[in-house]
Amino acid sequence: MAASEPERRRIVGLSTKMYFSLARQAEFTSAALTSLAAVSPASLSAVDVFIIPDFLNIRSTADSLAAAGASHIWIGAQDCHWEDYGAFTGEVSPAALADSGVRIVEVGHAERRRLFREDDAVTARKAAAAARNGMIPLVCIGEKTKGDVAVAVDECRVQVDAVMAGLPSEDAEVVLAYEPVWAIGAAQPAGEEHVLAVVAGIRDLESVKGRRGLTRVVYGGSAGPGLYEKLKSGLDGLFLGRFGHDPQQFAKTVKEVAEA
Numbered sequence: 030m031a032a033s034e035p036e037r038r039r040i041v042g043l044s045t046k047m048y049f050s051l052a053r054q055a056e057f058t059s060a061a062l063t064s065l066a067a068v069s070p071a072s073l074s075a076v077d078v079f080i081i082p083d084f085l086n087i088r089s090t091a092d093s094l095a096a097a098g099a100s101h102i103w104i105g106a107q108d109c110h111w112e113d114y115g116a117f118t119g120e121v122s123p124a125a126l127a128d129s130g131v132r133i134v135e136v137g138h139a140e141r142r143r144l145f146r147e148d149d150a151v152t153a154r155k156a157a158a159a160a161r162n163g164m165i166p167l168v169c170i171g172e173k174t175k176g177d178v179a180v181a182v183d184e185c186r187v188q189v190d191a192v193m194a195g196l197p198s199e200d201a202e203v204v205l206a207y208e209p210v211w212a213i214g215a216a217q218p219a220g221e222e223h224v225l226a227v228v229a230g231i232r233d234l235e236s237v238k239g240r241r242g243l244t245r246v247v248y249g250g251s252a253g254p255g256l257y258e259k260l261k262s263g264l265d266g267l268f269l270g271r272f273g274h275d276p277q278q279f280a281k282t283v284k285e286v287a288e289a
């Protein structure tokens with residue numbers, strides 16, 4: 030780490046995507062808090078933890094965390110619009126998300142790119158909107174097809190460069206979620222050698238290594254317990270989907286990332 034590089038705390042969290050009802054989200058949050066209570070406070074204080082519910086569950090989850098004295102767990106959003114407010118029917122304002130206590134906003138997820146045709150320019154505008162409103166963009170990047178490391182880094186470079194160029198300040202904090210598209214929704218994550226090599230390439234990009242703001246890189250794509258130990262030499266944490274939807278598995282993964 031260069032002398033001037035900000036400290037990279039580990040970070041771990043999950044997205045519920047569109048899997049949970051209101052009742053299931055409430056059950057998840059309550060059970061996750063119970064399971065996390067078994068992790069030592071010293072371990073938990075060394076890691077940033079986030080939960081990204083769907084929009085309808087943001088306020089209730091934030092309230093549950095606050096009522097349990099667990100406001101150190103960040104609440105996130107799965108997307109936001111690029112303008113703060115306006116005539117954008119059906120969209121969600123990044124300013125209102127910040128007002129709701131959201132700390133981290135996912136942008137550019139592979140599902141949004143594929144299903145809703147969101148490109149790098151749109152993703153960059155959304156990341157800028159999150160940062161402008163004082164939240165951390167969690168920028169999802171990754172190659173579409175399983176294959177060569179150099180090809181994967183090249184595909185990620187285009188995605189990362191677009192976002193970094195659009196941020197309002199070079200000091201803006203960013204979390205890059207490296208999620209090979211082919212490993213999302215799969216039976217198992219991408220192999221550790223591939224992930225470590227691609228992430229080394231991402232960290233070496235001009236738009237990443239030269240910037241002043243804190244830039245952390247996490248892995249996502251069928252991540253779960255047992256994975257971080259294999260990735261800890263090169264990754265700052267994990268971003269979970271399905272394999273974190275069981276609260277005990279989520280808490281187990283948080284503990285592993287905190288104590289690895």
Ligand SMILES: O=C[C@H](O)COP(=O)(O)O
Nearest residue numbers: 044213214250251270271
């Ligand atoms: O948002 C999380 C990632 O897309 C990973 O999802 P997954 O673990 O269910 O494959």
